[in-house]
Amino acid sequence: MLSGAGIEVVKIPPRSPKANAYAERWARTAKAEVTDRMLIAGQRHLLAVLDEYAAHYNQHRPHWALNLPPPRRADITPAASTDLTTPKIRRRRILGGLISEYERAA
Numbered sequence: 066m067l068s069g070a071g072i073e074v075v076k077i078p079p080r081s082p083k084a085n086a087y088a089e090r091w092a093r094t095a096k097a098e099v100t101d102r103m104l105i106a107g108q109r110h111l112l113a114v115l116d117e118y119a120a121h122y123n124q125h126r127p128h129w130a131l132n133l134p135p136p137r138r139a140d141i142t143p144a145a146s147t148d149l150t151t152p153k154i155r156r157r158r159i160l161g162g163l164i165s166e167y168e169r170a171a
Contacts, residue, residue, distance in 0.1 A: 094122070102163055114160060121159050125166045 068074070077084035099118045105111045153170040 091122075095119075099160065099163065103160070117160055118164075121164060121166065 095115065095118055099114060100111075103114065105114065155168050155170040157166045157168070158164075159166060
């Protein structure tokens with residue numbers, strides 16, 4: 066399928082972080098922020114945790130390469146604020162409170 070589109074598949078050697086930097090960076094970040102801080106009960110639990118973290122990573126977590134907005138910034142609509150004198154902040158717990166996301170409440 067890939068060769069039909071003119072794409073050459075190049076296999077990388079195992080444990081070579083510079084050869085696959087994007088995947089290695091995501092794996093290192095997920096390990097440091099989630100799996101090192103949780104007790105994983107099994108494969109199904111691990112997949113559920115990583116699915117929830119991936120959604121947080123792509124939709125809310127700031128990325129330095131993008132000057133701090135999340136990658137899917139267009140999917141997020143900012144909350145309309147009516148009274149600016151008393152700002153209210155809403156906290157959303159991710160992964161049972163391991164990670165918190167904050168946004169202004171309407």
